[in-house]
Amino acid sequence: MIPILEIKEKARTLGVPPSTIERDYAQNWLLVYLSEISMALKGGTGIRKVYFKDYRFSDDLDFTLIQHYDSEVLKGKIEQSIINAREDIGIAFKDDISFIPTRSGHRAVIYFSIIPSSRTSLIKIDLDLTEPENEEILLPVENKPIFHNYSDKIESNVTAYSLEEIMAEKIRSLFQRVRPRDLYDVSQIADFIDRSQVKSILEQKCRKKEVIIDSEIFRDRKERFRASWDTSLSHQMHALPDFEGAYNRVLQEIEYYKKLELITN
Known part of the structure; x- marks a missing residue:
């Protein structure tokens, strides 16, 4: 994991709250460990992560599933991805996630922290997962490298919507x-x-x-x-x-x- 000082300096340079940088950094590593799930990244986060590296930050990760999973299997895959990211990278992801049915699929709510803080609330990332029957992907998906503007390196690709x-x-x-x-x-x-x-x-x-x-x-x-x-x-x-x-x-x-x-x- 990168030094906390790097997060604070980047937040100061870019003029955003440190929590925005913490979330962006954690999202990148989640994408690496979630890549075994058959789904395509989309939305504003997709624009930032694989198309324009200096694009606006985004709060959530939005996907359309390419294949259907049993909900317990899908939850288990997400939980294992979080465990792996915590053990390998050192990001303090919490074990328990909320896995909620939605009108279009599922939402996994993930909490974590990087910078020790007196704040009572942890940082939240929502994973919104749309089932394939609720959103057909109509153009070919693309296998794109993840932009990672931090001193540790990510050499991993993610499946994403076309722009x-x-x-x-x-x-x-x-x-x-x-x-x-x-x-x-x-x-x-x-x-x-x-x-x-x-x-x-x-x-x-x-x-x-x-x-x-x-x-x-x-x-x-x-x-x-x-x-x-x-x-x-x-x-x-x-x-x-x-x-x-x-x-x-x-x-x-x-x-x-x-x-x-x-x-x-």
Whole structure:
């Protein structure tokens, strides 16, 4: 494990809380030890861990399972991964995890600490695991090296969504809930994706969740996105981009796909 001083210095340099760095570091090693489970990393964490190494930090690890597991078998695999990471790396992961059924699959709640602290609460990482029948992976997954911006080295790969599939699900998410991180992610990766690939899967992705892409609905949600922009993202990066610029960039993307009449009632 890296020295605590390295965590504190990186937090100071990047302008984020030390707990953000602790979580990022622990996530990386969890990815190494979870790699034997047949699943694909997705979401904002996927963007940071395998596509853009200086991307915003993320609180959770989101996966879609590639094959179905009995819930007790899956829980056991996660618990063994945590034990191995603790013994090999020295991160103080707690033995007991909460393993909770969700509408789309399972959530494993993991607690740990690295920096000794007077705080009463441990740091939490949620593993959200979507069952394959609840989210079909439509584009080929990629085997990508894990970015690890720390002095100890990770030479390991993780199975991840393509950037285009992440984009399609992020666009859909804008109409499922109001989470500023989805708005941020769409605005940041829009210039790095192949629109034709996103176009090829977006309708099917939305139909699966009964979501309609509608720029008027998005406009109606603007102030709700704005209201939680700073509070939701400030611990994940030092300098937030301008909300108006991000919102308008995302609106352009929504209007592009809507104009193609990909999503209909």
